[in-house]
Amino acid sequence: MTAPAERKSDLIRTRGERGETVKLLLSGRIALSSLGFYREEIRRRLEDLKPKELIVDLTNIEYLDSSGALLLLELERRAKDQAIVFSFDNMPDEVRHIMDLINPEALVATAAKTERKHGYVLEEIGEASEALYKDLIGVLTFVGEILDALFQAVRNPRLVRWEDVLFYVKRAGVDGLPILSLLSLLMGLIIAFMSSLQLKQFGANIYVASLVGIAIIRELGPMMTAIIVAGRSGSAFAAEIGTMKVNEEVDALVTMGFEPTQFLAVPKVLAAMIVVPILTLYSDFFGIAGGLLVGITGLDLTIHTYIQQTAKSVTLFDFGTSLFKSVVFAALIAGISCQRGLQVRGGAEAVGAATTSAVVSSIFLIIVADSAFAIIFYYVQW
Numbered sequence: 001m002t003a004p005a006e007r008k009s010d011l012i013r014t015r016g017e018r019g020e021t022v023k024l025l026l027s028g029r030i031a032l033s034s035l036g037f038y039r040e041e042i043r044r045r046l047e048d049l050k051p052k053e054l055i056v057d058l059t060n061i062e063y064l065d066s067s068g069a070l071l072l073l074e075l076e077r078r079a080k081d082q083a084i085v086f087s088f089d090n091m092p093d094e095v096r097h098i099m100d101l102i103n104p105e106a107l108v109a110t111a112a113k114t115e116r117k118h119g120y121v122l123e124e125i126g127e128a129s130e131a132l133y134k135d136l137i138g139v140l141t142f143v144g145e146i147l148d149a150l151f152q153a154v155r156n157p158r159l160v161r162w163e164d165v166l167f168y169v170k171r172a173g174v175d176g177l178p179i180l181s182l183l184s185l186l187m188g189l190i191i192a193f194m195s196s197l198q199l200k201q202f203g204a205n206i207y208v209a210s211l212v213g214i215a216i217i218r219e220l221g222p223m224m225t226a227i228i229v230a231g232r233s234g235s236a237f238a239a240e241i242g243t244m245k246v247n248e249e250v251d252a253l254v255t256m257g258f259e260p261t262q263f264l265a266v267p268k269v270l271a272a273m274i275v276v277p278i279l280t281l282y283s284d285f286f287g288i289a290g291g292l293l294v295g296i297t298g299l300d301l302t303i304h305t306y307i308q309q310t311a312k313s314v315t316l317f318d319f320g321t322s323l324f325k326s327v328v329f330a331a332l333i334a335g336i337s338c339q340r341g342l343q344v345r346g347g348a349e350a351v352g353a354a355t356t357s358a359v360v361s362s363i364f365l366i367i368v369a370d371s372a373f374a375i376i377f378y379y380v381q382w
Contacts (some may be wrong), residue, residue, distance in 0.1 A: 011043050016051060022051035023089075027060030038073060053085040064095050069102045088222055143340040145261045146269060153266055158324030168271035172233035174280055180228055184216075184283040184333035186225060188290020191215055205299040209306045212291030223322050223370055226329035229276055230362035235335040237268050238358035241341025242351040250342070251281035269331060270377035277323045284322070289320050294317040322379050328369055333362045 016022035024045070029036055046054070056072065059139070064072075072088075079086040153160045193213045241264055244250050250260050288310060295301035340358040344350045 005043070010036070012027050012045065015050065016043055016049070018049050019052060021055065022046075023055045023057055025057045025060070025376070027062070029063040030061065030071065031065045032065060032067040035067050035071060038068075051084060054079050055087050057089045057097055058092065059090040061092060061095055064098050066098065069095075069098045071161060072099065073102055076091050077105050080231070080233050080329060086308055117323060131153060138343060139339060140228075140337070142342070143335065146265055146335055146338075149259070149262045149266045150260070150269070153270070154288050159250065159262065160270065164267035165271045165274070168233075168268050169275045172229060172271060173275035173308045175234050176228060176279065178281065179232075180225060180279060180283055181286050183224060184221070184286035184295075185227065185290040188212055188216060188287035188292075189221055189294055190290075190369075191287075192291035192294035193222075193298070200330065201282070205295075205301060206305065206309055208295055208299060209291065209301070209309035213288055213310040216287035216291075217284050219370070219374070221287055222280045222326040223366060224274060225280045225283045225326060226366045227363055229272065229279065229330070230333045230359055230366065231271065233335045234362045235355045237334060237337035238341040238350055238355045241265075241338055242344035242354045245342060245344040246347060246351060260342060261338075265335070265342075268338055272330035272334035273327055276333075277326040280326040296370060310363040317329040325370065325373050328373075331364050332365045332369065336361045336365065 011026070011028040013025040013027075013326055014022055015025070024042070026038075028034070050222065056075070076086050076088075192208050192212050196205065196208050199205055199207055199211075241250070244264070250264070253260055292303065292306050296303065297308045337358040340354045345356045
């Protein structure tokens, strides 16, 4: 319980003369609820005494949480900034354990960012360029590692943990069928409805089937499937490996002689490359079904006519390119997600940042790759 107001001052005592060595004796519970009192009282006493050396005695500390540890580290940093000799005395083991969990460099980095003046545009551009370069090097390094691991898996399939592959196939594939079905159906409905508004004017309702089939199979089916997988499974891959990294489980695997890329990344990449093409075909079917609903209900087309027109417009080449793109998208999603997870340094905040980065990077690479494929396949087909 918190001490009564009239006795709060007893929680902080000082020994020593003004301008000389001062010993600050702290006691009680330094937690988030009492942080304001401790911060203000310590600041007031140090302003009165202006010591040249400060010793903080922690003998009588009953409880210290992370916010209290940050307060002590902040006190140490401010003392050193003012050229005050600083030290802790009689630190209990429990308090030392909490203090060791806090990264003092993060406190200094935060302060430095706060004090930075506006206008350092070139400096910020340089830092961003350096971060981008390091990220690119990390991605290329991981690509080499994953390709080597996949090559070893092809040479010796027993190296692959097939139980994990099947598990991720179910989680990335079967569990995502409901949302993929709904979105694909709605996408087909929207494309058919919007295109019919224009084609009706020319009496070309029949070509709605062609437009929906080509758009869904060539572009929207594989891309939409990949984006959904990136949002659902890519984020899960990054969060799972990132959490293992924070909990030092990845380090434990290395200590036991396991290769993290082979052990953690390969099953996820293989599962994605297996399931995403299947999901793409599934998405194509529901997208065409959505267009069919509009054709039957709003365009006076029969089921046979609609399907026949779709079959005339879509070729095996379209299906082949769709499946090829889906395999590449799957490898990009799983690869970048695993790489972001293995990059995690820090705590829960770093896991969240890695998860966000995995999804954003995956979607960006999907769109870039799809743009490249659109140009390449256009010239290949002709």
